[in-house]
Amino acid sequence: MAACATGLQPDSAVVVVGSCMTDLVRIGETVHGHKFFIGFGGKGANQCVQAARLGAKTSIVCKVGKDSFGSDYIENLKQNDISTEFMYQTKDASTGAASIIVNNEGQNIIVIVAGANLLLNSDDLRKAADIISRAKVIICQLEISPATSLEALTMARKSGVKTLFNPAPATADLDAQFYTVSDIFCCNESEAEILTGLTISSPAAAGKAGLVLTERGCKMVIITLGAEGCVFVSAKEPGPKHVPTQKVIKPVDTTGAGDSFVGALAFYLAYYPNLPMEEMIKRASFIASVSVQSSGTQMSFPYRKDLPLHLF
Numbered sequence: 001m002a003a004c005a006t007g008l009q010p011d012s013a014v015v016v017v018g019s020c021m022t023d024l025v026r027i028g029e030t031v032h033g034h035k036f037f038i039g040f041g042g043k044g045a046n047q048c049v050q051a052a053r054l055g056a057k058t059s060i061v062c063k064v065g066k067d068s069f070g071s072d073y074i075e076n077l078k079q080n081d082i083s084t085e086f087m088y089q090t091k092d093a094s095t096g097a098a099s100i101i102v103n104n105e106g107q108n109i110i111v112i113v114a115g116a117n118l119l120l121n122s123d124d125l126r127k128a129a130d131i132i133s134r135a136k137v138i139i140c141q142l143e144i145s146p147a148t149s150l151e152a153l154t155m156a157r158k159s160g161v162k163t164l165f166n167p168a169p170a171t172a173d174l175d176a177q178f179y180t181v182s183d184i185f186c187c188n189e190s191e192a193e194i195l196t197g198l199t200i201s202s203p204a205a206a207g208k209a210g211l212v213l214t215e216r217g218c219k220m221v222i223i224t225l226g227a228e229g230c231v232f233v234s235a236k237e238p239g240p241k242h243v244p245t246q247k248v249i250k251p252v253d254t255t256g257a258g259d260s261f262v263g264a265l266a267f268y269l270a271y272y273p274n275l276p277m278e279e280m281i282k283r284a285s286f287i288a289s290v291s292v293q294s295s296g297t298q299m300s301f302p303y304r305k306d307l308p309l310h311l312f
């Protein structure tokens, strides 16, 4: 097991400790498909790619298999200007893979084998401790072992690094420490439903769920609501706030919109820390709404050069 050596990059503003998955997508009827492609996915890498495309100096701490998918993934992240110094390759498991079958009506069945993602451990975090403690923002999700995510967030918090936690995929029995270690707890509406047991059918209902989550100890909760934008609740300010997003007449593919949002938010937290939270959320929402206007996950994430100047 070895870290992949690239140049040292000790001061990444955004560090993601998270997952990489290879997406194997078959589109068509059950027996005779008419399209097959391999894409780069995994929430950790997706979020890191979006932050990097906006101009953030980024590092990823993750684990892939010593296989061709793993090697291709390292190359993909390098192409996106992400430091892969703490991207580990292991012989003990395959690169995480999501096998996705999409029928002609656009419905899909997804089988995820997390593989090497689940082998990212305390030793790996210890090796990356310097980069984590010197970051401006750390992002974690739940596609790696929850204990590793929690440890990374705790390490970052001890060094005064802003912690952005995306509890995805959500489980109802989430360890309560995730709430107290999160500066920003950002989930989508179905995750918020799983975590609170509440039904979310409107921004007002999302606000109520946000309050429940804030009371568990995080400084701020953001619940994304697809075309409705998002709702945020701050422990310091009264009342939930609904932030609508730009209208997209015909979304092409919303897969990964949540990751685009989280990656963009990390960029603003790291590089524009004095912007009001509502403005950061508006800008991150705008960027995520651009991602729904073309197909694919990372493929649809916009670059800074393609976005309006007023966002920067």
Ligand SMILES: Nc1ncnc2c1ncn2[C@@H]1O[C@H](COP(=O)(O)OP(=O)(O)OP(=O)(O)O)[C@@H](O)[C@H]1O
Pocket (backbone or CB within 6 Å): 188, 189, 224, 225, 226, 227, 228, 229, 230, 245, 246, 247, 248, 251, 254, 255, 256, 257, 258, 259, 261, 284, 285, 286, 288, 289, 292
């Ligand atoms: N149809 C849409 N029109 C405009 N903006 C959208 C649309 N869908 C998503 N967005 C933007 O993307 C953000 C995140 O979307 P969403 O809440 O669907 O995340 P998600 O469910 O985690 O996404 P996914 O699981 O598909 O990656 C929204 O807050 C919004 O800003």
